[in-house]
Amino acid sequence: MTTKTLLASAAASALLIASGPAFADCPIKVGVLHSLSGSMAISETTLRDVMLMLVEQQNANGGLLGCDIEAVVVDPASDWPLFAERARELLTVNEVDVIFGAWTSVSRKAVLPVLEELNGLMFYPVQYEGQESSRNVFYTGAAPNQQAIPAVDYFLEELGVESFALLGTDYVYPRTTNAILEAYLLSKGIAAEDIFVNYTPFGHSDWSTIVSDVVALGAGGKQVGVISTINGDANIGFYTELSAQGVSADDIPVVAFSVGEEELSGLDTSRLVGHLAAWNYFMSADTPENEAFIAAWHDFIGDTNRVTNDPMEAHYIGFNMWVNAVEAAGTTDVDAVREAMWGQEFTNLTGGTAIMLPNHHLAKPVLIGEIRADGQFDIISQTEEVEGAAWTPYLDESATLVSDWQELGCGMFDTATETCVQLTSNY
């Protein structure tokens, strides 16, 4: 890896000497494309703040390539077409060198064609459903094999779950994740009738019947477990109903992929103790890096009650990797930075090192935490670094696909036919 990085940066600097100017135009502009209003503002505003903090820190440390970094913040207002519009503005009008942004899959899919058309660069910080690898996006959140699959393994091996309820909000992330998990569970010998799937709308609040249905699965004679891809506010009603019906984590454990510290801060968690979440980061991770990060965050936001969460760490890693890649490349030019990104390493807040792979995903450890009464998580399992896979092997349509921008120069390479299916992404 390191030799490759060296080679890449050597190549990049050779290119630079040939092309002349060694310094980018000052200031270096970083676009922040997170919704500050509308339904997603709940989650995304925090990420805007983290980006402002990281930029401030970097400027305090002497900036980048001798320039100050300027954050250009825009508000796509949770409106998906507006994401495409704002991204185009950032790239063509504000001429930013990189974008940090998007949360929902649909907003990412809206931005993709613009990024690929204008050869922009974006860092996407949220766990997502995979099945994508764009030349112009670095995915710093978890792919399904870095969150969903390890969590299911944990259910199968550690909790002995044999009957699964996959509950999700009706949109692309739960749909695709559940499709992958169903295929995975079938491959693990779980019968199709032992997999119960349910989709609810965004912000759903009437959970009584669904929770009863899940409890009723227990009569089937098998240990029941719930895999929740329920998004956002709907979780509050869901967990309230769980605790009201007295479903304890010992009887029916629930593992959630979209519930972190931020979401739990809207809940009284004393009744949810023991339920699980799978992430690549928990605020309770006991490392010096994390302590410094939390202290800096509290200092920046001026409120010691604010929590940190997984997408924040993803931006932390992504931004620092980008800074290092720009320094290695000596320019903010997208193509040079992309090459310098492959193999970039940076210390995780939870210990260990994150590595940027040629498929534009990170190698990161997977953590599973149990909810504590104080709204934090007890980390009960932490794996070695798992390499993020863009394409899942468990679904037929992607079983033979791989992504490798470094060697193959293709994000959707079919190993069966030895051809690059397409250079742009499917959106």
Next chain:
Amino acid sequence: MLRLPRLACLCACLISLTVVLHPVAGRAQSTSDTPLQDVLQSVQAQVASPSRGTVPDVLSALLERDAPGTVEFLRAWQDRGVIERPEDGLFFFANETGGMAELTDIDSGEIVAQVSTRDVNQIRPNAGVRREINAALVQFELMNPDPARRIAALESATRSPDPEQIPALELALASETDARIAARMERLLDLLNARFTTDTATRVDAIDGLRGDISTEARRVLNQLLQTRSDFAQTLPEDANIARIRIPGEDMDLHAAYAVLSDADLFPPRPGRNAIRDVLRANVVNGSVGGVPVHQLNTDDNRVAAYRALQDAGTVPPLVTQADMEAAVAQYVFFDAYLEPDAAVTDAARDALDSTRTRIGAFQALSLSLDALSLASIFFLAAIGLAITFGVMRVINMAHGEFIMMGAYTGYVVQTMIPDYTVSLVVALPLAFGVTFAAGVAMERLVIRHLYTRPLETLLATFGISIALQQLAKNIFGTQARPLTAPDWLAGSLALNDLVSISTLRVGIFFMALMFLVLLLFILNRTRLGLEVRAVTQNPGMAASMGINPDRINMLTFGLGSGIAGVAGVAIGMYAQVTSEMGANYIVQSFMTVVVGGVGSVFGTLAGAGLIGALQKGIEWFNPTNTLAAQTYMVLFIILFIQFRPKGIVALKGRAAGD
């Protein structure tokens, strides 16, 4: 799972209970000062990073050696009170306070050191490991003098049943004094006997004892007895306990059946479209395959023809046709067999399960009706304010949802000031009424008063207020959902049995809705204010000439409707979530409730809410995997309903109907 060692040490363990109490005695005392630490070091890795797969080894090692303090250690271990010192791998009890851990020697009980939590490895057994430890501790806990511990032990035994618990339970049952716990023990013993005993007669007896039992535990045991596996054979095996025979082509897909056979290497696999293509690609000779030019291979027919040519030349395995598959499948019998070999047991279990079917169906219907009733009461609560402002006054108030939100935020603010949930609820309800009453009166005075003659414009103006209020709430409280926690007495649920239960909060909401209904009916029909309201809405001019001040009445009525929305907001906030957008989620539904029920009648709103709630649950029941579909079809139904009954369910007649 290592069952045998555990069984072997069972008696020793029971004796060791007394050993723990009398440290003088001892069978396995070694000469070492640190017997427990020694045992633990022999399974060091498994203790330091426990997993469900390895914990039985640790348990058997510990229980076998039976060093003093084993049970205490197990309890501390599963409570996450044990740490590992990385330098020497020794284990200590730890007491954590503010980043520091106080280490206690596990054998001597002496405090050894104070270290930073970062310098030691905290051991966090997961739920699966804890369940195993608990199951191992059952034997000790069943005799615990504390009844709560005995009940906990029974629960943990129910969760992870296991044959060795039978003798321990029998022993404990003999000395149990508490009648209720004894009953639970007997029941658990029945469940265990049904599942594990070797003697058929005892099992069938135990299973018969479960007839008609609709509890989840009982049905779980019965279903476990009835688990099957799918298999095939040339002739039906004599010794197997057959559950059902599958006939390919009828209740089993022919392709699936053939795939079973080809997976077992009995027949060649059937090449799919991709496999055929791959074979053809591998056999391209001079631009053609089996005589077919490559460029013509873009239809399935040509590909099959090329494949057959290759097959005739003997280069590829034969294509499996439908007839081939049928012939192959016909040679075998496909069946499901019970894992339980004893047919008498499975018959009894099936009988017992069948006997509960009707009752389960009835209770499920009851449960669904309760859910529908609860949903209806929530819709009613959300809409009842509108029943006044829209139903009685005919004012379209699009900001109604925002009044609900204001009420909920009032509840939240009160809760941040008064920590006791019950007291804060008592304070929040009238306060929410006050706040939204004031807001409603202000809105009526400033805006709506000027628009009484232009109802469509009221709709638009109040919509403007609605988006302004929503954004204002976002600016003040942030976009994050805020907690509004129900007090403990509202947090549980009322359960009739394992099938029918309803959360106390929903019951509370139901009674609140009922209370509002009565209150509103009383105000409108039995008070001076109600009389004046009806007079003003029916004929303001005449009412004014009778000495009623229509301005005042309109103001009060609107305030009342808004205030009720605020109180409803507190309830809805507890049940769902408090966000700036919560009102918007209810507004369209609330209007539909009022319109479907019949504008102008409180009973109409009640009927509307009932219809919508029942409808939604009914559709959900047909398609339980997709809640969104239920909502869609519910709205569609309402649209159609209004077309055919534009005045709603309870249509007012005569003068009161207006128009």
Next chain:
Amino acid sequence: MVSTTPTDQPRPARRGLLHTNPSVLWFMGLLGLFTLGVSILSEGMGIGVLSTSMVKILGMTLCLCLIAVCMDVVWGYCGILSLGHFAFFGLGGYAIGMWLMYARTEIVIRDSLSGATIPPTEVEITDAVTAQIFGVVGSSELPLIWSFAGSLPLQLAMVVLVPGLLALVFGWLAFRSRVTGVYLSILTQAMTLALSLYLFQNDTGLRGNNGLSGLQNIPGALHVPQSVLSMWFFWASAFALGAGYLLFAWVVSGKFGSVIKAIRDNEARVRFLGYNVEGYKLFVFALTAVVSGIAGALYYPQAGIINPAEIAPIASIYLAVWVAIGGRGRLYGAVIGAATVSLMSSWLTGGGAPNISFGNYRFLWTDWWLVVLGLGFVAVTLFFPKGIGGLFDYLVRKKP
């Protein structure tokens, strides 16, 4: 009863039209000047002062103006406060989006399979296209409603037919049962709600919450840069707005216009005079739905993505807000309202506007814009019921 053939071609204006409506001439002139100006300033065709994203915003704004004109005809002239016209707009977008997505994916697939040793069968191509489009939403079968997605003419017909038919059926049911006033508004709102909930479902075959994306890439013009494509769409939008404006100016003038205005003012009286009120209303409702569908079909290729949130009831309420602010009952009012409010929203929430400092408190437009809009809207309803367009009346009346 007036025939309800969907009309997307402007009918030739009668001589009297421009006489009775001098504003039409003014409007067409200004629109022409504006189009010319944008073309000259654009990045793709002219001197490059206006960025491509700005051209797209302006093009989309023209489409919004067109649906605002529709809304004005339905509400300002005919008195039906429809809170569901964005449903028709969205359906038009979905109809064209299906073709855009399918055809583009098919090109990509054919390209990538063209190198294969064994040429692909048609079934393989369809399967691969399906996997590309629906793989991301966890499905692998092509839904029935996508049967015509490969054919541009058929999908273009759907742009007109689907909104038109929905409006006809819905309108027939609603007007027949004499649902009027606020009840009708709530009913139309329920219609959009039902449609958006329906589309939100993954199982309905239009990719659920994800919607259709990548619509800015036009099959057959994949190598035309967006700066040029954006101009094509801008012109198309300007032409559609001009044509639509003419069409509706013609519709609302003359006898037909008088009848629908009479229906707005007193429906019962018109009915007693022997007019088929339901027929008139149905015609206006369906015609505006069709034009809204066309506006949507032009809008979404510029936006790049369509998803069910676009159809949510709130969008249609905003539409009413635009028309009210611009001034009901005058077509140019609707255009002014839609253009002003949507461009201001875009400018103020885009971070382009300067924030104001009040001592310690910073007034952020992104935070306060909606509050200002909401209250401003209340003020307009209370104090300027004629909207911005009313100012013109005031000026015109003052001159002579």
